[in-house]
Amino acid sequence: MNIRNVTTTPFGDQKPGTSGLRKKVAAFQVPHYLENFVQAVFDTIFDNGPAPAGITLVVGGDGRYYNRQAIQVILRMAAATGVARVLVGQGGILSTPAASCVIRKYQAFGGLILSASHNPGGPEGDFGIKYNTGNGGPAPEKVTDAIFARSKLLSAYRIFDAADIDLDRIGGQALGGMTVEVIDPVADYAGLMESLFDFAAIRELIAGGFELCFDAMHAVTGPYAREIIEGRLGAPAGTVINGVPLEDFGGGHPDPNLTYAHELVEIMFGADAPDFGAASDGDGDRNMVLGRGFFVTPSDSLAVIAANATLAPGYAKGIAGIARSMPTSAAADRVAHKLGVPCYETPTGWKFFGNLMDAGKVTLCGEESFGTGSSHVREKDGLWAVLFWLNILAKRRQSVEAILHAHWAEYGRNVYSRHDHEAMPTEVANGIMAQVRTRCAGLAGASFGRYTVKFCDDFAYTDPVDGSVSTGQGLRVVFEDGSRIVFRLSGTGTEGATVRLYLEAFDADPATQRIDAQLALAELIAIADDISQLKARSGRERPTVIT
Numbered sequence: 330m331n332i333r334n335v336t337t338t339p340f341g342d343q344k345p346g347t348s349g350l351r352k353k354v355a356a357f358q359v360p361h362y363l364e365n366f367v368q369a370v371f372d373t374i375f376d377n378g379p380a381p382a383g384i385t386l387v388v389g390g391d392g393r394y395y396n397r398q399a400i401q402v403i404l405r406m407a408a409a410t411g412v413a414r415v416l417v418g419q420g421g422i423l424s425t426p427a428a429s430c431v432i433r434k435y436q437a438f439g440g441l442i443l444s445a446s447h448n449p450g451g452p453e454g455d456f457g458i459k460y461n462t463g464n465g466g467p468a469p470e471k472v473t474d475a476i477f478a479r480s481k482l483l484s485a486y487r488i489f490d491a492a493d494i495d496l497d498r499i500g501g502q503a504l505g506g507m508t509v510e511v512i513d514p515v516a517d518y519a520g521l522m523e524s525l526f527d528f529a530a531i532r533e534l535i536a537g538g539f540e541l542c543f544d545a546m547h548a549v550t551g552p553y554a555r556e557i558i559e560g561r562l563g564a565p566a567g568t569v570i571n572g573v574p575l576e577d578f579g580g581g582h583p584d585p586n587l588t589y590a591h592e593l594v595e596i597m598f599g600a601d602a603p604d605f606g607a608a609s610d611g612d613g614d615r616n617m618v619l620g621r622g623f624f625v626t627p628s629d630s631l632a633v634i635a636a637n638a639t640l641a642p643g644y645a646k647g648i649a650g651i652a653r654s655m656p657t658s659a660a661a662d663r664v665a666h667k668l669g670v671p672c673y674e675t676p677t678g679w680k681f682f683g684n685l686m687d688a689g690k691v692t693l694c695g696e697e698s699f700g701t702g703s704s705h706v707r708e709k710d711g712l713w714a715v716l717f718w719l720n721i722l723a724k725r726r727q728s729v730e731a732i733l734h735a736h737w738a739e740y741g742r743n744v745y746s747r748h749d750h751e752a753m754p755t756e757v758a759n760g761i762m763a764q765v766r767t768r769c770a771g772l773a774g775a776s777f778g779r780y781t782v783k784f785c786d787d788f789a790y791t792d793p794v795d796g797s798v799s800t801g802q803g804l805r806v807v808f809e810d811g812s813r814i815v816f817r818l819s820g821t822g823t824e825g826a827t828v829r830l831y832l833e834a835f836d837a838d839p840a841t842q843r844i845d846a847q848l849a850l851a852e853l854i855a856i857a858d859d860i861s862q863l864k865a866r867s868g869r870e871r872p873t874v875i876t
């Protein structure tokens with residue numbers, strides 16, 4: 330075997346964020362940048378030595394620009410570090426939830442997922458890489474911290490000299506002493522979905538004239554949605570739109586929200602809209618759910634799924650508990666309370682759910698950022714959420730809107746919105762956070778119109794399973810009636826800083842529950858600006874994205 334030991338110097342900026350290391354493609358193309366990070370991962374997980382004998386790794390990505398090149402590098406470095414076998418999705422494709430599924434099913438040591446998720450792609454866009462552990466979930470903070478620490482000390486990496494592997498040919502190929510197995514990226518995942526949901530009932534619903542539209546946004550879910558929705562569930566061809574994965578996502582921003590998934594939004598709010606619409610993001614872990622002329626907030630979606638979980642065969646015995654990220658609305662808490670199961674509040678990022686799922690404390694997890702999932706894998710799962718909704722609709726035979734209205738009437742409505750102020754100059758964003766921090770000290774008891782501040786804090790979390798503590802997870806202003814304003818800086822952006830403002834108010838009265846969220850939250854929006862001075866400090870009149 331021809332293994333080269335390449336001398337290198339550390340980069341200093343290889344700190345994984347909310348979900349892996351994300352940078353501009355150009356940054357990853359700087360010589361040694363990718364290799365350094367991969368070596369830091371291998372050194373961390375293999376204790377600075379060779380890989381343990383006989384292990385399997387999983388590698389795949391969302392198909393964005395640089396995916397194939399990066400996979401070839403990772404394979405050669407895995408061979409150089411003594412990995413026995415690597416499973417790679419055909420064409421280098423594996424959605425994030427499918428990668429999690431494959432890691433678990435084949436009891437792999439872990440996996441490398443190549444994606445910058447909802448960030449734009451292409452040569453001018455973003456690239457990303459993250460490590461998932463043997464449970465199929467994103468590496469916890471103690472591992473990502475160790476990877477960063479290692480990256481700052483690197484002096485060399487090891488790579489095997491060989492020709493490229495053919496990523497399009499299913500089957501085994503040798504790379505030195507390592508076997509690369511190119512696998513069908515869809516089959517294992519589709520099988521898992523079929524084991525969880527009532528496909529016969531959904532097929533019958535669709536055969537009966539129920540119309541749906543799934544927007545894959547030219548990202549990774551295209552092949553998955555075609556196989557499952559048009560194939561196994563019998564929806565007509567064309568149900569999946571933008572279904573061919575493109576390296577630059579067709580120039581779009583593969584983020585399934587009301588702003589970036591505008592093609593789907595226009596269809597669902599237009600004349601003759603289908604009964605159901607959904608979209609997923611770059612790597613297939615997010616979902617947006619729409620009814621005819623109706624948007625379901627991700628926080629409400631989690632609550633509705635929890636309340637109706639037993640309608641799906643995989644959850645017929647009920648759920649053990651729910652976990653939601655701190656900024657996610659408390660709608661799910663109300664369902665958990667009624668079901669008599671615990672509800673956990675974690676920091677933002679799926680890596681915080683893994684321990685709770687591994688310990689059997691929760692079945693369902695969700696984030697307000699269009700992330701919903703369960704213990705079937707250890708990642709949020711876009712298509713899973715869409716299939717859960719279809720299963721519920723097939724059983725309840727009501728419209729999406731009617732299901733939400735009934736849910737609010739029963740549980741009350743946690744009116745919710747998120748305002749993103751993207752790509753701000755970093756010092757402006759830091760100034761806004763500092764302002765909020767200063768204002769928050771001593772704000773308890775203060776009144777703003779009908780709202781009285783109960784407490785303000787910087788959210789910190791102690792993991793109930795391993796006791797690890799995570800601090801600095803978002804500034805909260807919580808009012809006496811449970812309404813909240815939260816400020817957080819994004820940990821996934823690659824340009825300047827993004828300030829996220831999360832707003833939540835509770836409305837128990839069915840007479841006012843159907844008011845537009847921005848109107849219902851107007852007073853809180855004004856209070857948030859008073860506290861943060863965001864408009865004055867940024868010179869911006871409105872958010873870049875409102876959901």
Ligand code: VG1
Nearest residue numbers: 347348446447678696698819820821
């Ligand atoms: C965002 C979301 C967070 C999500 C993360 C990764 O992080 O807010 O809820 O887990 O993206 O999602 P941040 O730090 O930018 O707010 V994905 O689909 O990009 O992997």
Ligand code: CO
Nearest residue numbers: 446447612614
């Ligand atoms: Co994603």
